[in-house]
Amino acid sequence: MNEHRPPDRESAEPIKPPPAIVVTARNIILGLWGALRLLRESTVAMIGAGLVGFWVLVAIFAPWLAPYDPNAQVLPFATPFTEHPEGGTFWLGADHLGRDILSRVIWGSRTVLFYAPVATACAFAVGITMGLFAGYKRGWIDDVLSRISDIILSFPILVLYVVIITTFGASGLNIVLAVIFASAPGIMRIVRGLVLDLRNRDYVAAAQTRGESTLRIMFVEILPNARGPLIVDACLRLGYTIITIGVLGFLGLGLPPPDPDWGGMVNQTRSMATFAPHMTIFPVIAISSLVLGFNLLADGIREISLND
Amino acid sequence: MLIFLARRTGYMVLTMLVVSILLFVLLEVNGEAVAVKVLGPYTTVEQRNLWLEANGYFRPVYVRYFEWLGNMLTGDFGESIRFRAPVADVLWPRLANTAILGGVTFAVMIPLALMMGILAGMKEGSKLDRSLSVTAIITTSIPEFASAVLLTFLFVFWLSWLPGTSGMTDGFRPVELILPVTVLVLYGFGYIARMTRASMVEVMQTPYIRTAILKGMPYRQVIMRHALRNALIAPFTVIMLQINWLLSGVIVVEFFFAYKGFGALLLEASLNQDIFLIQACAMVAVFVAVTTQTIADIGYTYLNPRIRFA
Numbered sequence: 341m342n343e344h345r346p347p348d349r350e351s352a353e354p355i356k357p358p359p360a361i362v363v364t365a366r367n368i369i370l371g372l373w374g375a376l377r378l379l380r381e382s383t384v385a386m387i388g389a390g391l392v393g394f395w396v397l398v399a400i401f402a403p404w405l406a407p408y409d410p411n412a413q414v415l416p417f418a419t420p421f422t423e424h425p426e427g428g429t430f431w432l433g434a435d436h437l438g439r440d441i442l443s444r445v446i447w448g449s450r451t452v453l454f455y456a457p458v459a460t461a462c463a464f465a466v467g468i469t470m471g472l473f474a475g476y477k478r479g480w481i482d483d484v485l486s487r488i489s490d491i492i493l494s495f496p497i498l499v500l501y502v503v504i505i506t507t508f509g510a511s512g513l514n515i516v517l518a519v520i521f522a523s524a525p526g527i528m529r530i531v532r533g534l535v536l537d538l539r540n541r542d543y544v545a546a547a548q549t550r551g552e553s554t555l556r557i558m559f560v561e562i563l564p565n566a567r568g569p570l571i572v573d574a575c576l577r578l579g580y581t582i583i584t585i586g587v588l589g590f591l592g593l594g595l596p597p598p599d600p601d602w603g604g605m606v607n608q609t610r611s612m613a614t615f616a617p618h619m620t621i622f623p624v625i626a627i628s629s630l631v632l633g634f635n636l637l638a639d640g641i642r643e644i645s646l647n648d
Numbered sequence: 649m650l651i652f653l654a655r656r657t658g659y660m661v662l663t664m665l666v667v668s669i670l671l672f673v674l675l676e677v678n679g680e681a682v683a684v685k686v687l688g689p690y691t692t693v694e695q696r697n698l699w700l701e702a703n704g705y706f707r708p709v710y711v712r713y714f715e716w717l718g719n720m721l722t723g724d725f726g727e728s729i730r731f732r733a734p735v736a737d738v739l740w741p742r743l744a745n746t747a748i749l750g751g752v753t754f755a756v757m758i759p760l761a762l763m764m765g766i767l768a769g770m771k772e773g774s775k776l777d778r779s780l781s782v783t784a785i786i787t788t789s790i791p792e793f794a795s796a797v798l799l800t801f802l803f804v805f806w807l808s809w810l811p812g813t814s815g816m817t818d819g820f821r822p823v824e825l826i827l828p829v830t831v832l833v834l835y836g837f838g839y840i841a842r843m844t845r846a847s848m849v850e851v852m853q854t855p856y857i858r859t860a861i862l863k864g865m866p867y868r869q870v871i872m873r874h875a876l877r878n879a880l881i882a883p884f885t886v887i888m889l890q891i892n893w894l895l896s897g898v899i900v901v902e903f904f905f906a907y908k909g910f911g912a913l914l915l916e917a918s919l920n921q922d923i924f925l926i927q928a929c930a931m932v933a934v935f936v937a938v939t940t941q942t943i944a945d946i947g948y949t950y951l952n953p954r955i956r957f958a
Contacts, residue, residue: 491667494663494667494892494934494937494938495933495937496893496933497892497896498897498899498900499895499896499914499930499934502914502915502918503674503675503918504674505918506918506921506923507675579789586793587791587792587793587900590791590793590900591900591915592919593918603793606793606797610797613797613801624794627791627794628794631789631790632785632786632789635785635788635789636785636789639781
C-alpha cells in the first residue's frame with residue numbers, strides 16, 4: 341500500500357497564486373459546450389435542457405416568431421384556427437380583446453425569461469455575499485445575518501410578496517426587489533452551510549498562508565468550490581421565481597398591462613373560460629412546461645453530480 | 649429541556665416583535681399614506697390632517713408603535729376600510745374556513761406523500777422509485793393556478809362532475825372542497841414525498857437495518873418496526889413547515905375558487921389597499937408560521953433521541 345506523505349517543503353515549487361479566471365466569449369462558449377456534454381449523461385437533464393432551451397430560443401426570436409403584434413386588438417374571442425382578417429390565421433385563437441394568443445404567449449416568454457433570471461441572479465449575488473461573510477467570518481456577522489434570514493424565512497412567502505407589492509406598488513423593479521428580499525436568505529443559508537465545510541480545507545489554509553485578502557479567499561478560493569449545489573439550487577429557484585411571477589400576475593399584483601405576461605393572461609380571461617377555454621389554457625401550458633424544464637434540469641444535474 | 653423550551657419560546661416572541669416592527673414601518677409609519685388609504689385619494693390636506701389628529705397620528709412614532717402593538721395583542725385590529733366592520737369580525741370566520749380547507753388538505757396529502765415516499769425509498773433506484781420521483785417533479789412544476797385551470801377544464805366543463813366555484817353560497821357543501829384540496833395536494837405532496845424518500849433511503853443503508861434483514865426478520869417487520877421509526881423523524885419537520893407553504897397556497901386557491909377564506913381575504917385587502925386588514929392578516933399568518941416552526945423544532949428534538957439525550 342502506498343503511504344501518503346506530505347510533499348517535501350524544501351524541494352517543492354514555490355506556491356503561485358492560481359491564475360485569475362478570464363471571462364472571454366471563447367471561454368463562455370467552451371463552458372456551455374462542456375456543460376451540454378455533461379448533461380448527455382442524464383435523460384432527465386436533457387429533457388429539461390430541451391424545454392428550457394426551446395423557451396429561451398422563443399424569447400430571443402420573439403419578434404420574428406410572433407405572427408402579429410401582441411397588443412393589436414383585432415377579433416375578440418376568435419377560436420383557434422380562425423382566419424385573421426388581414427391574412428394568416430389565429431393559430432391559438434384570440435382573447436377577449438381580440439389579441440392573438442400565440443403572439444402573446446411568444447412575447448410573454450420574453451417577459452418571464454427576462455424578469456425571472458434577473459431577479460434570481462440578483463438574489464444569488466446578495467445571498468452568496470451574505471453567506472460567504474457569515475460562513476467565513478463567523479462571529480457577530482454570522483449571528484446577525486442568520487437571525488435576519490430566519491425572520492424573513494418565517495414569513496409565508498406569498499404573504500410577504502403581497503405586503504411588499506401592496507406597499508410599493510406593482511412594477512417590474514418592485515417584483516425583482518421583492519424576489520431578492522424573499523430569496524436571498526434561503527440562498528445565504530445554503531452558501532453558509534457549504535462555506536462552513538470548505539473553510540477548513542487545505543487550499544484555504546494555503547491561501548491564508550500566502551497572505552491573500554479575505555475577499556479573494558471568499559470569492560476566488562471558496563466560492564468556485566461551492567458551485568455544484570448552487571447550480572442545482574439556481575435551477576430550482578429559477579423555476580420558483582417563474583411560478584412566483586406567474587402567481588403575482590394571476591393575482592392581479594404583477595406587471596402592469598397591456599404587455600403580455602402568462603399569469604396576467606390567465607387572470608384576465610379565466611372568468612370567460614366557460615365559453616372560451618382556449619384563452620386560459622395556452623398560457624397555463626406555457627408556464628408549466630417552462631418550470632418543468634428547470635425542475636427536470638435541476639434533478640438531472642443533481643443526479644449527474646452524484647454519479648461523479 | 650426546560651432551558652431549550654424557554655429559549656425557543658423567547659426566540660419566537662423576538663421574531664414576532666421584529667415582524668411587527670417591519671409591518672409597522674412598511675404600512676403605518678407614514679401617516680399621510682395611511683390617511684390617503686383610509687379617506688380615499690380625493691380628500692383635501694385639511695381633511696386628512698383632521699383625521700390624523702383625531703386618530704393620534706401626530707404623536708411620536710414609538711408611542712404609536714407601542715399602542716398599535718398593544719391593540720394587536722388584545723385582538724383589536726381596527727376597522728376594515730372595505731368591509732366597514734371591525735377587522736376581527738371579518739377575520740375570524742375566514743380563518744375558520746381556511747382551517748377547514750387546510751385540515752382536509754393535510755389529511756389527504758400527508759398519508760399519500762408519506763406512503764409514496766416510503767415505497768420509493770425502500771428500494772432506491774427501482775422502477776417504482778424512478779416513476780414516483782418523476783411524478784413528484786411534474787406535479788410540483790405546475791403552479792397552483794395552472795393546475796386549477798386544467799382540473800377545472802377536466803372536471804367542471806368537460807365531465808361536469810364537480811362545481812367550479814367553492815363559494816359555499818348554499819351552506820357548507822363538502823363537494824365544493826374537492827377541487828381546491830386536489831390542487832393544493834398536487835402541488836404540495838411532491839416535496840414531502842421526496843423528503844420522506846431521502847430519509848428512508850438513508851435509513852435503509854444503515855447497518856442496523858442490514859442486521860435485522862440478515863438475522864432473518866420478515867421484511868415487512870424490518871420496515872414497520874425498525875426503518876419507519878427513524879425514517880419519519882425528518883419528514884415530521886418538513887410537514888410542520890408545510891403549514892407555512894399552505895398559507896401561501898391558500899391565497900391562490902381561494903382566489904381561484906372564490907372560497908371565502910383567509911387567503912382570499914388577504915388578497916382582497918391588498919387589492920383594495922385596506923391596510924388595517926392587511927396588517928391583521930399578515931400578523932396572523934406570521935404567527936401561525938412561527939408557531940408551527942417552533943413546534944417543529946421542539947418536536948424534532950423530542951423525537952430524535954440523539955439530540956434529546958445529548
